[in-house]
Amino acid sequence: MRIGIFTDAYLPHVSGVTTSIYMLVQGLRSKGHEVYIITTSVSSKKDIDDPYVIRLKGMIIPKKGLQAFRLVPFTAAHIKRIEALDLDIMHVHTEFSIGSVAVHLKDKHNLPMVFTVHTMYEEYLHYVSSFLNKFFRRPLMHYLKKLMTRFIKRAEITIAPTQKVLDLMKSYKIDGDYHIVPTGINLSKFESDKYTKEQVDDLKASIGIPKDKFVCLFIGRMSAEKSIDVLLDGFSKINHENAVFLLVGDGPHRHTLEEKAKTLKIQDKCYFTGMVDWEKIGLYYQLGDVFLNASVTETQGLTYIEALAASLPLLVKYDQCLEDVVKENDNGLFFRNNKELPVMLNMMIQFPDVKNKLKENARKSIEKYSQECYTNSALSLYEEAIKKNKA
Structure with missing residues (x-):
């Protein structure tokens, strides 16, 4: 299977999300699958020459704590580069820049898509900006729910790592085919x-x-x-x-x-x-x-x-x-x-x-929470997503 992992954050940046994705990639490759990571550019040279890590150039976000991330403008312009990978399925781990590339591919070619929810924006927003949380929380949450809907409605399957995340998605009243899959580690x-x-x-x-x-x-x-x-x-x-x-x-x-x-x-x-x-x-x-x-x-x-x-x-x-x-x-x-x-x-x-x-x-x-369990669960859902897409 040719699998595309879409994420705004990947190594050498280290976080819970990048660790989760790295474990999944290693597990999938150990089972003989061809896995590409579509992500953003980094400031260091590490991993730049890896043919399986596709880095799209982005702009630095001028916010303390977000300098490691990049905002990729004009996401539709990158479609041809990703089309050449001839993916069987897309697994999307972000609602932002790189996720938009996957949405363009979904709309153009109807590629099977699995989406994982990683961030609890309800609880995270006031840490990002107390000012925005105080004065613009309602419109921001409305925007974020629309953003989540954009992905969940397109995805054949949506993964929540815990019941807490699943309950939040259901509280948004976004219809989708949800599955709980705990992230695995080595x-x-x-x-x-x-x-x-x-x-x-x-x-x-x-x-x-x-x-x-x-x-x-x-x-x-x-x-x-x-x-x-x-x-x-x-x-x-x-x-x-x-x-x-x-x-x-x-x-x-x-x-x-x-x-x-x-x-x-x-x-x-x-x-x-x-x-x-x-x-x-x-x-x-x-x-x-x-x-x-x-x-x-x-x-x-x-x-x-x-x-x-x-x-x-x-x-x-x-x-x-x-x-x-x-x-x-x-x-x-x-x-x-x-x-x-x-x-x-x-x-x-x-x-x-x-x-x-x-x-x-x-x-x-x-x-x-073993890497083996995580990989097997993901592969099972990929196959289910492909079947649903064909049907």
């Missing part, structure tokens, strides 16, 4: 037995973390919608000198968070690594004793699954989309309000048996 990359104690100790030493510290770990993009400030506030209230907080990743909010750590007088206990090479990220998960997250804007939470694959217990803020990932008191704990975070964190540090019980159950709780 679980083996994060398993602790792939790494030696020496590797873990050497990495800790290189960061400057003393031995035998209880390490609270956050891995992800440092942007406002991730609510990392909540984690810093909670960490500042715990009563244990033995605990440190390791924050792995980069983003537009990093400097603000570093300043907040100074304001809270915990800068000596907080370690900000900046961006880490994706190939090394599995080792960084081995440094943690507990994985923290307070975001409520995830569509699925891939870093949560990665942490569980590394046998890390979770201490995260409750969100509906996490109900299938976090089994409370089995592989992790939810805090419902921010005041609960330091209380629960103190408990995990004080009572190692609590942490160890969650740790034992972590890895075996996420088999359904």
Whole structure:
């Protein structure tokens, strides 16, 4: 099968969406399918010469936090280039520039199309712009719903990664053939037995973390919608000198968070690594004793699954989309309000048996998120979409 993946974000940019797409591409190729990624240009030269990555030139978006993305104008002008790929099916992961290229192909050639919803705009909008959210929320949401309708109406099948996303789409009253398919990851990359104690100790030493510290770990993009400030506030209230907080990743909010750590007088206990090479990220998960997250804007939470694959217990803020990932008191704990975070964190540090019980159950709780399951589910829906298209 010749498959076209349409996305506004792809490697070397790292995010939950790019990770999801990369896992799918690798899984499809391992089964012998020919997969092309149609995406935007990047500032670096990495991957530019890959014949299976088609990069369309775009303009930088003049907004802090969006510099890694590109806006591709005149999308219809790129149709001939993509037509030459002779695709059997399109899998679209964006409602914007690159997605419009797929829409033009759909309208011109009626190619089978699968569409995946990745972003919860209802919850994300106020992080993008508090001004727009306050004064223009209603017209913006009307526009976004029309945008979603444009893709869902054309797609033979629409994928939602969780029930939460599916419920939102249904609340928009957009008719479509919806299927829930959890995003898969290469679980083996994060398993602790792939790494030696020496590797873990050497990495800790290189960061400057003393031995035998209880390490609270956050891995992800440092942007406002991730609510990392909540984690810093909670960490500042715990009563244990033995605990440190390791924050792995980069983003537009990093400097603000570093300043907040100074304001809270915990800068000596907080370690900000900046961006880490994706190939090394599995080792960084081995440094943690507990994985923290307070975001409520995830569509699925891939870093949560990665942490569980590394046998890390979770201490995260409750969100509906996490109900299938976090089994409370089995592989992790939810805090419902921010005041609960330091209380629960103190408990995990004080009572190692609590942490160890969650740790034992972590890895075996996420088999359904394997790359193999994800790939097989996607292929099954591609075949169904092709049949529907022919009918």
